[in-house]
Amino acid sequence: xxxxxxxxxxxxxxxxxxxxxxxxxxxxxxxxxxxxxxxxxxxxxxxxxxxxxxxxxxxxxxxxxxxxxxxxxxxxxxxxxxxxxxxxxxxxxxxxxxxxxxxxxxxxxxxxxxxxxxxxxxxxxxxxxxxxxxxxxxxxxxxxxxxxxxxxxxxxxxxxxxxxxxxxxxxxxxxxxxxxxxxxxxxxxxxxxxxxxxxxxxxxxxxxxxxxxxxxxxxxxxxxxxxxxxxxxxxxxxxxxxxxxxxxxxxxxxxxxxxxxxxxxxxxxxxxxxxxxxxxxxxxxx
DNA sequence: CTTGGGTCCTGTGCGC
DNA sequence: TGCGCACAGGACCCAA
Numbered sequence: 001x002x003x004x005x006x007x008x009x010x011x012x013x014x015x016x017x018x019x020x021x022x023x024x025x026x027x028x029x030x031x032x033x034x035x036x037x038x039x040x041x042x043x044x045x046x047x048x049x050x051x052x053x054x055x056x057x058x059x060x061x062x063x064x065x066x067x068x069x070x071x072x073x074x075x076x077x078x079x080x081x082x083x084x085x086x087x088x089x090x091x092x093x094x095x096x097x098x099x100x101x102x103x104x105x106x107x108x109x110x111x112x113x114x115x116x117x118x119x120x121x122x123x124x125x126x127x128x129x130x131x132x133x134x135x136x137x138x139x140x141x142x143x144x145x146x147x148x149x150x151x152x153x154x155x156x157x158x159x160x161x162x163x164x165x166x167x168x169x170x171x172x173x174x175x176x177x178x179x180x181x182x183x184x185x186x187x188x189x190x191x192x193x194x195x196x197x198x199x200x201x202x203x204x205x206x207x208x209x210x211x212x213x214x215x216x217x218x219x220x221x222x223x224x225x226x227x228x229x230x231x232x233x234x235x236x237x238x239x240x241x242x243x244x245x246x247x248x249x250x251x252x253x254x255x256x257x258x259x260x261x262x263x264x265x266x267x268x269x270x271x272x273x274x275x276x277x278x279x280x281x282x283x284x285x286x
Numbered sequence: 287c288t289t290g291g292g293t294c295c296t297g298t299g300c301g302c
Numbered sequence: 303t304g305c306g307c308a309c310a311g312g313a314c315c316c317a318a
Contacts, residue, residue: 003311003312161290167289168288276310
């Protein structure tokens with residue numbers, strides 16, 4: 001579900017319920033997600049005020065007043081569900097007692113002093129959480145090797161050209177490599193390549209400066225539009241506030257194998273690159 | 287160093 | 303209806 005636009009959408013939904021709030025209660029319902037949770041995870045969250053909620057690539061970062069940052073990655077199927085106090089009977093208490101119908105994959109639950117509950121639900125459990133000193137957060141092993149944010153000045157035609165220079169891998173795989181640019185996933189890599197007119201199997205190092213210029217612009221435009229639409233909703237995914245993102249209707253090639261290209265009418269094709277589906281127009285992309 | 291493939295986990299949708 | 307298989311928005315780890 002979550003690439004950069006979806007994580008940004010989740011962040012925006014969580015800011016009003018978490019920022020400035022104290023985590024009155026935290027509950028950890030299993031010992032591990034993708035990796036073991038840090039020692040005393042729930043206790044370390046409890047009593048902390050969330051100073052700021054930000055996003056780096058596909059990671060949510062909640063800076064706590066005790067000096068640690070709560071780091072959250074949604075993986076493939078992770079969701080942050082918000083339940084407001086007025087929509088439930090009980091106040092702060094034992095989650096299982098309050099919610100006999102707690103979902104199987106509700107792994108972490110926090111309740112703020114305002115009575116709002118935030119539930120991390122993740123069936124596939126590819127998601128992850130950690131606690132890390134805020135003043136060293138950029139050195140976190142998961143963040144240290146990330147490439148530039150797509151909207152930052154550090155991401156530019158020149159920097160992309162330099163990052164791709166000499167690489168023998170397909171450009172599609174390079175866009176999924178978070179060290180090249182942070183935040184793209186399978187959907188938006190396909191969409192950006194289509195919009196830039198670049199064939200997904202092109203060798204990274206073969207792209208011209210002009211093509212890199214188009215790619216930078218189209219990556220930004222695609223992500224921009226997706227964020228404005230509240231992200232993409234596949235399956236029954238919903239934003240934290242229960243709203244559905246609508247950008248899946250804006251996909252031009254992703255998931256459209258066999259359909260006509262929206263630009264030229266040529267049938268869109270699907271290939272597999274490094275184990276992931278790639279959708280593209282064989283005529284528009286060269 | 288780069289690159290490609292396997293892997294973690296659960297759920298869903300499709301063809302038979 | 304039931305069953306098996308392919309596939310799903312991520313990214314780490316390791317062999318070559």
